[in-house]
Amino acid sequence: MTKRTSSKYKLDRRMGENIWGRPKSPVNRRDYGPGQHGQRRKGKLSDYGLQLRAKQKLKGYYGDVTEKQFRRAYKEAAAMKGDTSQNLIGLLEQRLDMVVYRAKFAPTIFAARQLVSHGHIRVNGVKCNVASRKVVPGDDVTLSDKAKEMLLVIEAQSLPEREIPEYVTPDGTDKVTYVRVPTLDEVPYPVTMEPNLVVEFYSR
Structure with a gap:
């Protein structure tokens, strides 16, 4: 982690x-930047x-x-x-923690990494706690039963400022399929x- x-x-x-x-x-x-020098004019x-x-x-x-x-x-x-x-x-974008974040299973990328490291994420039905694991097109990423009831997850799924991108296809509220590797745009x-x-x- x-x-x-x-x-x-x-x-x-x-x-x-x-x-x-x-x-x-x-x-x-x-x-402006943090700290006592944050408001200095930047060159x-x-x-x-x-x-x-x-x-x-x-x-x-x-x-x-x-x-x-x-x-x-x-x-x-x-x-x-x-x-x-x-x-x-x-x-x-193929990192497991990023796919969890894109799926709106977590409100922040930091929370997504924590979900993974605590064993709340399954890849193709198998528990995975390695945040940097590469997800490939066709992989299914799901929440554990315990994670489905976590307030963190429920909060993330209701966030209005983020939408699930097209390269991550949801199946209900607890499962997504990684469809393809995205381009920058x-x-x-x-x-x-x-x-x-x-x-x-x-x-x-």
């Missing part, structure tokens, strides 16, 4: 954007700064995964045929993501 290294809302404020589209984000009230970012920021934003969106995991995903994407930035997004990011800059960052 990945340990979150900082408050998730500090990620929002550091980026200056509501990266998960949550109504409780402090960026909605304070659109123009260099090319490296823009690339680093794009990497931090994308990495943070997926639950602040470790640098080792994120770099491994980039290397795998670079080794695949086709556009590396599209491949990277596809690999990140299919992923419902609340803010603009720039995986091409992430690729530039790692290929320096």
